[in-house]
Amino acid sequence: MIDIKNIKKGFGEKVVIDDVSTTFKTGKCNLIIGTSGSGKTVLMKCLVGLFEPDSGEICYDGMNFSEMNEDRRKELRQSIGMLFQGSALFDSMTVEQNIMFPLDMFTQNTLAEKLKRVNEVLHRVNLEGANKKFPAEISGGMKKRVGIARAIVLNPKYLFCDEPNSGLDPQTSLLIDKLIKEITVEYNITTVINTHDMNSVMEIGDHIMYMYQGHKEWEGTNKEIIFSKNKLLNDFIFASEFLQDAKDLRMLEVKGKIDMRDIDELNKQVDG
Numbered sequence: 001m002i003d004i005k006n007i008k009k010g011f012g013e014k015v016v017i018d019d020v021s022t023t024f025k026t027g028k029c030n031l032i033i034g035t036s037g038s039g040k041t042v043l044m045k046c047l048v049g050l051f052e053p054d055s056g057e058i059c060y061d062g063m064n065f066s067e068m069n070e071d072r073r074k075e076l077r078q079s080i081g082m083l084f085q086g087s088a089l090f091d092s093m094t095v096e097q098n099i100m101f102p103l104d105m106f107t108q109n110t111l112a113e114k115l116k117r118v119n120e121v122l123h124r125v126n127l128e129g130a131n132k133k134f135p136a137e138i139s140g141g142m143k144k145r146v147g148i149a150r151a152i153v154l155n156p157k158y159l160f161c162d163e164p165n166s167g168l169d170p171q172t173s174l175l176i177d178k179l180i181k182e183i184t185v186e187y188n189i190t191t192v193i194n195t196h197d198m199n200s201v202m203e204i205g206d207h208i209m210y211m212y213q214g215h216k217e218w219e220g221t222n223k224e225i226i227f228s229k230n231k232l233l234n235d236f237i238f239a240s241e242f243l244q245d246a247k248d249l250r251m252l253e254v255k256g257k258i259d260m261r262d263i264d265e266l267n268k269q270v271d272g
Ligand SMILES: Nc1ncnc2c1ncn2[C@@H]1O[C@H](COP(=O)(O)OP(=O)(O)OP(=O)(O)O)[C@@H](O)[C@H]1O
Pocket: 011, 016, 034, 035, 036, 037, 038, 039, 040, 041, 042, 043
């Protein structure tokens, strides 16, 4: 679990994260959504220790980051897995070498032990046998899988994913989302995901925080988001008139004012 309390971060005069507090739960996919420039990436950089907040607290399973000594911080860094936008694989290394990289950096394991672990995670992301391929030889979806394998190779307690679906088609995105969700539950990881993807929100959003101009505007689950009356959130998620119409229809159905079966019947007649 990660607890953030009253986090503030600015650059010069500009406040970018404005008094944000929330809890990212263990074994859950915690999503951060919001328009471009709303502060999602800066917040995630604060969470992984790339930026120091100007004020506020970040507690990882009860341990306050600002109170940790250097050894404890190092330990924490090793318990963090990251899936970067665009996968960020090393092009000159094979899949196997890419995944082994964190093991080389942070463990004293023998080559045989490291290979065993690489093969375990390759199996987990359904990429057995891809060891000797180079990033240029595999698809975008496979690259994301390699990125996930590398992110989990050290058995992280926390997994941070920045736009995991960028550049993927909707079907592949769904498979990647499902994989992240499965891994989160299976290994009981606290997963935090920055995303613009509304499919992800609906599929895997156990907890969603909507940021607007640096502050937390709304939070809730994927069940609650559809029915939220928050105007800014609604403008964000139902950006097109088509989606707004679909939502209005759904609301009328829920309120018993229309029966969707009548609409289905009408559609059948229109489709011939
Ligand atoms: N290193 C920095 N120095 C100064 N300003 C920065 C820095 N990093 C981010 N910002 C500013 O902070 C604000 C929030 O940026 P951030 O990248 O967190 O937005 P975002 O919600 O992640 O956007 P996107 O969805 O486009 O990635 C922006 O106005 C950005 O210009």
